[in-house]
Amino acid sequence: MNHPAYGQDPRRPAGAPPEPAEPPGTRPPCDPVAAALGNASLLGIGYLLLGHWRPAAFAVIGTGGLLALTASTAGTWCEVLLLLWWAAGIAHGRLLARRRAEHGVRHGQRAGTLAVTVAVLLPAVLLRADAYGIEDRVNGARASGDCGTAVAAQGEVWFGHRLAGAPVVEPGDAVVEACHRLERAASTLAEAGRDGNTEDLERGFRVLTDVLGEPGNGRTVGAVLDAFLDGLPTEDSCDTADITGWLRDREPTRDVLDRAADTAARTEPAAALECGDDLMAEDAWQQARARYQHLLDEYPDHARTGEARGGVRKATLAIELDEVRRLVENTSDAESGYCDTPAGYSGAPPYRKGSHRALFLGDTEYTGRLPGSWRTGDPAEAALVVCAGTAENGAAVETCSYENEKSAYLPHRVTFHKVRIPLKVYELRTGKRVGPRQVQIGGGSCPRVLHYEYYGTYDYGPGDQLVSTAGSDVRDAFRPVVRR
Template sequence: MNHPTYGQDPHRSADVPPGPAEPPRTRPPCDPVTAALGNASLLAIGYLLLGHRWSAAFAVAGTALLLALTASTAETWCEILLLLWWAAGIAHGWFLARRRAEHGVRRGQRAGALAVTLAVLLTVVLLRVDAYGIEDRVDEARESGDCGTAVAAQGEVWFGHRLAGAPVVEPGDAVVEACHRLERAASTLADARRNGNTEGLERGFRILTDVLSRPGNEQTVGTVLDTFLDGLPTEDSCDTADITGWLRDREPTRDVLDRSADTAARTEPAASVGCGDDLMAEDAWQQARTRYQHLLDEYPDHARADEARGGVEKATLAIELDEVRRLVENTSDAESGYCDTPAKYSGAPPYRKGSSRALFLGDTEYTGRLPGRWRTGDPAKAALVVCASTAENGAAVETCHYENEKSAYLPHRVTFHKVRIPLKVYELRTGKRVGPRQVQISGGSCPRVLLYEYYGPYDLGPGDQLVSTTTSDVRDAFRPVVKR
């Protein structure tokens, strides 16, 4: 029995007719609703059901590209474009299915497509609703000035939220960035407050100003500022004075940062006084006076202004006394140091009627013999500064003749003079010159025997001599200097 064969057998003759052709492949049946529902899932299920694999691949690639673009840019137009792409996929699936000759309804197929699409859409809706909830909490935390809570809430955002609602969660990213910048500002300001570094203050306030320039950050900036201001005053009064001085001099910006001026006005006066006191204890009198005077210049009617005035007086006296001491230490004779450049010490005892203690400088050959109650070595206790020059011949008292050992006919003629001491007398309280410009000390003259050094054959004799003085003579001569 002969069986029909298909295809070409090389052993058969060419005149044998070929068998029947292979029937064409048919695409799987899919109705328009099922195709549309499948494509509505954005997973190209409709194209797969229709057997259009290349269309499915293109649709999935386009969806992925648009989702990535939306997640990265967080722009609304990207979401609109994605929505149009979604609608186009649905319409295209419907159109392709309608062109099919056979599109019988398969309920299981339609139910599966519907289930997948509903799952995708429900996931998107839930993620977007959750995204709105997260951003509401971020906004509430920011409006209350709580950066920590805002950052924690935004930390709940994950990739799914960005795919389903990137424009919704994107503002929260800006809040987190602002909070991180405010954290750096808070750290910078804290260091500046701890060290009294005004450069750090400037950097910190620059960050606050920049963050404040973007809407919605008033409360978070205010929280950072209040935390910084609540740390004033610091333990170091001078650091506090430097910080509050910078805050006071800061140009007003008519925003929340201007609250710092109120803190400066409340804190600076006490800080200035405290800093002045600390500097006085360290013998930094010039800086102390500057601090006290600053308070009087900026807050003349403040309750602590009297303390500042007293501080200025004390510092001024200390400065004057320090200068007097320096000049005294540099005095070697009546033409140097204080004697050459007198200075006042306003805290010196007044130069008044009665006895006044004096600081004797220069040649002390005679002033060293004065009573102790007239002298003092402490400039702070002296009413006068007396600069004594080297003694010289004063008024002639008596002329006597002494035997000349070389010639009895040519006796030595010796004139005795009072001890004349040129003086510069200064009232220490004013630094002005007062009193006599010299004193002459009386004493004994013409002793029976006059001793002098002989210098050879050409020696002409002892020459003029000073009288011999006693302690009482010196005291009598200087009494008009220390008594008025």
């Protein structure tokens, strides 16, 4: 068996001419440590020292891609991949340099590559350390409930921080986003505080609930809630009552938001009472009574329930009086308005023994002649409401004969009657009907001359006549009505 000559490549066929040796100086000599340090810069400097341009370009492109991926995803796995890429570049550069026929220690290369690597990595290290400091301030501010400081601290983050430590600064972005949502919630709650709009209130609390559902936001949510609650009571007592009523009725969630119910319990009673007083001043008596009654229903043991009961009483009287006045204004005769649908006014003077002032409605031909001390035009001052119907013939008093100008043998016989006035008398305090159903007014009869007019051809005479009444006659007739 033939064996290859010593030094001959066993893979080459026997007798083939030897490959020409690489001439010295074709590739630059390189220190393996310098190559490793050069690649540690992540810029492929070690490959450039070895004269490998393509690997150097690939190293730069790969490094840029990994940095961009890390900055965009802020994933820890990206940083691990970048670290492996960095270690692989160092190892590969050192391995390639050691395979060189000409390699050795070159202090100049080492110093240069070390300077470049330090110039690249040191800022990255410092930026990452600064990123940790920023996030510490962000987390500290959030822990103390200070969204403003947290947002300001996160505002110091720039692109360099994201390249050097994206996973470090990325949680701060979530803090800022939550703070912006809380800022919008605070604005919505402030708007609700200005106009008492419970829809705004509900929207604001919905945002607080959503942000509170994300870990770590308890203090910042609590700060926004406390700022809103510190603004209670508002300048408008009725707005405050609406807001606190909504807070009281809110379903408990067993978290920081339940503090709102405690504030409502402290604030709502006074707000409801003051709102009732304000509505009374505006003549909104129905709404005022509802506010007073709400206080009595929801806080029956509160120290100011006595004031609320007084408010209910006062509002009720005002409502009753307003209804009486409306009915009186709509009264045109004894069959309309108050006379048709009487209503009670609890504040009216009681109907008891003695004389009473009355509100006279209906036909005022005779009641208008009563003394002013008996009458009043204000329902608030009346004890009675007297509805007078149209005067008609009452009891016959006397029948007289009068000479007939047409025929002396056929005199006119005229019967004179008392003035009967149908009455509806109501006790204003209760609206119940009391007193007489009518009065009859006496007066003079059979005057010497009786003037009358007739129409047509035949004179049938004046017919029955009412007595002529004096003021004293009218007073005597109506005295039993106004005196009990």
